[in-house]
Each structure stands twice: as structure tokens, then as C-alpha cells.
Amino acid sequence: MIRNISVLLCIILMYACRNSAQSAASNESATTVPVFSSDSAYGYIQKQVDFGPRVPNTAAHRHCADYLVTALQRFGATLINQKVKLTAFNGDKLDAHNIIASFSPEKTNRILLFAHWDTRPWSDHDPDPKNFHRAVLGANDGASGVGVLLEIARQISLDPPQVGVDIIFFDAEDYGAPENHHTYVADSWCLGSQYWAKNLHVKPYNPKYGILLDMVGAKDAKFYREQISDSYARFLVDKIWNTAQNLGFDKYFINAAGGIITDDHLYVNQIAGVPSANIIQYDPRSAHGFGDYWHTVNDDMRNISKETLFAVGTTLLHVIYNE
Ligand code: AHN
Ligand code: ZN
Numbered sequence: 001m002i003r004n005i006s007v008l009l010c011i012i013l014m015y016a017c018r019n020s021a022q023s024a025a026s027n028e029s030a031t032t033v034p035v036f037s038s039d040s041a042y043g044y045i046q047k048q049v050d051f052g053p054r055v056p057n058t059a060a061h062r063h064c065a066d067y068l069v070t071a072l073q074r075f076g077a078t079l080i081n082q083k084v085k086l087t088a089f090n091g092d093k094l095d096a097h098n099i100i101a102s103f104s105p106e107k108t109n110r111i112l113l114f115a116h117w118d119t120r121p122w123s124d125h126d127p128d129p130k131n132f133h134r135a136v137l138g139a140n141d142g143a144s145g146v147g148v149l150l151e152i153a154r155q156i157s158l159d160p161p162q163v164g165v166d167i168i169f170f171d172a173e174d175y176g177a178p179e180n181h182h183t184y185v186a187d188s189w190c191l192g193s194q195y196w197a198k199n200l201h202v203k204p205y206n207p208k209y210g211i212l213l214d215m216v217g218a219k220d221a222k223f224y225r226e227q228i229s230d231s232y233a234r235f236l237v238d239k240i241w242n243t244a245q246n247l248g249f250d251k252y253f254i255n256a257a258g259g260i261i262t263d264d265h266l267y268v269n270q271i272a273g274v275p276s277a278n279i280i281q282y283d284p285r286s287a288h289g290f291g292d293y294w295h296t297v298n299d300d301m302r303n304i305s306k307e308t309l310f311a312v313g314t315t316l317l318h319v320i321y322n323e
Contacts, residue, residue, distance in 0.1 A: 031162070033321040034155040036313035038306035044071075045139060045147035045217060045304055048117075053135035054142065055121045056094040056172055065097050068117060068169055071150055075157035077101035077167070080201045089177040089188035098192045099169040100201045103156050107164030111323060112210035112274060113152065113316070115145025116173030116192070116264060124178040125295035137300050140281075140293065141174065144217030144304065148313050155317060163323040166207065170196065170264050193264035197271035208323070209236045210276035212265040216312045218291055219305035221281040223312075224258025228266055233275035240277060243318050249311040259284050279312060 047067065052060040073079055082098035099117065119138030123131045136142075149167050156165055176189030187194060215221070229237050244253035258280075265276040282289055293299045 031321050033318050034159055036155070036310060036317050037151060038310040038313065040154065041147045041151040041309045041313055042304065042306055043147075044150040045143040045309075046301060048143040048146060049137055049139050049301055053121075053137055054117060054119045055135050056096060056118055056175065057092075061118065064117065065099065068099050068146065068150075072099070072101040072153060072167070075101075075150075075153040077103055077153065078105050082196060082199070082201060084195055084199075086172055086191045086195060088172075088175045088191065089181070089185040092175070094172050094175065094191065096171040096192050096195070098171055098196050100196075101153065101167045102164070103153070103166070104160060104164040109162075109323075110164040110166060110207040111320065112166045112168065112207045112268075112276070113149055113213070114168040114170060114193075114210060114264060114268070115149055115213045116142060116171070116190075117146050117169040118142060118171050118174055118192070120174035120295055122178060123295055123297045124180070126297055131297045134297050136174070136295055137297070138174075139299055139301050140215045140218045140291075140303050141295070141299050144215060144309070145213030148213055148216055148309060148316070151313055152316060152320070156320075161321045161323065163208075163320065165320065168196065173264055189262055190264045190267055193267045194271070197267045200272060205272065205274070207274055209233060210265065210268050210274045211236070211240070211316065211319075212263060212268070212276060212278040212280070213312065213316075214263055214278060215281040215290065215294075216279055217304045217309050218281055218293065219303065219308060221252060221291070221305075221308050222254050222283050223252055223279050223281060224254050224256055224284060226258045226263075226265075226278045226280055226282065227260045228263075228269065229277035230257070232265075232269040233277050236275060236277045240279065240315065240319060243322075244311070244315040247311075247314060247318060249315055252308065252311045253315070257284070258282050259289065
């Protein structure tokens with residue numbers, strides 16, 4: 001009898017403890033999410049564009065790298081500079097620089113955020129063929145993803161999330177062979193991320209997932225579910241697009257299949273084995289796909305919308321601070 005009562009007490013006690021542990025856990029997870037400043041992100045984009053096109057082997061490229069490294073250090077990140085000579089499809093030797101910033105590097109529970117910071121040496125989609133040999137200014141194609149991630153880095157410095165965060169700015173993404181090139185060259189795009197995936201900055205490197213931002217600042221941009229992302233990281237695409245929808249950004253984040261786009265996330269998935277998704281402006285139903293400014297001399301600040309930056313940045317902050 002006495003034994004039965006003590007067993008019963010034990011069970012009651014265990015149940016009570018379990019409930020209080022659960023409520024403590026749910027209190028902890030009720031985190032507040034910082035407010036994304038689109039003014040700040042816009043400023044970081046302007047700053048990059050003011051250097052001019054960030055084409056590898058140019059002074060603008062070097063000056064912009066210095067600026068990005070300094071900014072990330074100011075936000076308290078631990079920096080690793082991966083500098084390497086890479087050979088482009090046409091034989092050009094590129095002084096490439098992947099910029100790797102870690103927040104709370106001691107944490108094992110981590111996520112990766114990335115964007116390319118270089119710009120394209122040729123405007124090969126410009127309607128005027130005379131512009132072919134002019135470099136792309138890359139307000140959207142390059143600077144927008146970096147600008148959003150710099151603002152997220154600033155927010156992390158003010159109020160760190162539970163999860164450790166790595167931010168990588170990949171170089172030499174946009175040096176791929178033009179469509180009119182005389183032969184097909186495999187893997188001519190994304191040289192910086194290909195190099196990183198084969199030469200990880202820490203080993204082993206197993207973040208939960210990676211998110212790529214590419215062309216995330218244009219007015220009225222539409223982000224469809226990119227198909228490489230969906231095949232390697234459907235859970236993550238669901239998470240991002242559901243978060244955006246719950247925040248009221250379904251005008252931007254369209255929950256339908258987009259294109260199959262060779263981009264940095266392909267190599268992060270395929271070679272580094274980090275399940276990764278690409279948030280990229282590509283409308284499979286429009287004639288221009290990437291937008292009519294893409295790889296033309298018109299990819300300048302007039303193309304950038306604070307409203308679009310806010311939708312992307314806010315969605316990302318909600319994903320990060322709910323980990
Ligand atoms: C291709 O056009 C093969 N991929 C697009 C990747 C890219 C270029 N993103 C920005 N610029
Ligand atoms: Zn490009």
C-alpha cells in the first residue's frame with residue numbers, strides 16, 4: 001500500500017516537472033525578432049555601388065572588399081579571408097576573395113547565409129550590343145544580397161540570436177561564359193563558391209542549412225521556389241516561403257515552382273553538402289526571367305526598392321530568430 005502511494009506520488013511529481021519544464025522552454029522560445037531597417041540596407045547597397053563595378057582584378061573590387069571586411073569586423077564577427085587565384089573560362093587569372101564572417105563561432109548549432117559580392121565584367125544582355133564590353137554596376141545583381149546581409153549582421157551584433165550564424169560573401173560568381181561564347185564551358189559561374197565548397201574554412205562544417213540571396217532588391221520582384229533549392233532543401237524552402245506568407249509578403253514570395261538556376265547554392269548543396277535554398281528574382285512566366293535590367297548597364301540604384309528589401313530582410317530575420 002505504502003509502496004503504491006509512493007509510486008503514484010512519483011508519477012504525479014514527474015508529470016508536474018515535465019509540465020513546468022515545457023512552459024519554461026516555450027517562454028524561452030518566445031523571442032522577439034529585431035526590426036529590419038531597409039534604410040540601412042539601402043545605404044549598404046549604395047556604398048558598394050559607389051565603388052563602381054566590383055569586377056575581380058580592379059581597384060574598385062579591392063576597395064569594396066576592404067569595406068566589407070571592416071564592416072563585418074565592426075559588427076563583431078570573426079573573419080576568415082579566403083584569397084585565391086582562380087582561372088576563368090577564358091583563361092583570365094582572377095584574384096578572388098571569399099569573405100567569411102562567423103558570429104558566435106563556438107556554437108555548434110549554426111546556419112549559413114550567403115551572397116556574391118562581385119559584379120559581371122560584361123553587359124551581355126544589354127539590348128545595345130555596344131554596351132557588351134561595359135561592366136555591370138550590379139546594384140541588384142551583387143550589392144542587394146550583400147546589403148541585406150550586412151543589415152542582418154548589424155542586427156545580430158545588437159541582439160544575438162540563439163543560433164550561430166556564418167555569413168559568406170562569395171567572389172567570382174558572375175564571371176561565367178556569355179551565351180555567345182564559342183564553346184560551352186561547364187561550371188564557369190560561381191568560381192568562388194566552388195572553391196570554398198572544396199576548401200571549407202572549418203572542417204567538419206555542418207550548419208543546419210544555407211540561404212543564398214541573389215537579386216533581392218528590385219522593385220516588384222517576385223521570388224518563386226527555385227527548383228534546385230526544392231530538390232536539395234524542400235524543408236527550408238517551405239520554412240522561408242511559409243514565414244514570408246505569415247508576415248504578409250506573399251506578393252513577393254510566390255509559393256510556386258520557379259526556374260532551375262545555376263548559382264552559388266548549387267555547389268554549396270552538391271559539393272559542401274549543406275542543404276541550401278536560393279531566394280532569387282526569377283519569374284518563369286516572364287519574357288526576361290531575371291528582369292529586364294539583368295546583365296545590362298541599367299542595373300543601378302534606380303532599380304532598388306526599400307519595400308522589396310524590407311520583405312526579404314524581415315522574412316530572414318524571422319527565420320533566424322526562430323531557430
Ligand atoms: C546563369 O545565368 C547560368 N546563372 C545565373 C546566376 C547569376 C548570375 N546570378 C546572378 N548573376
Ligand atoms: Zn549576374
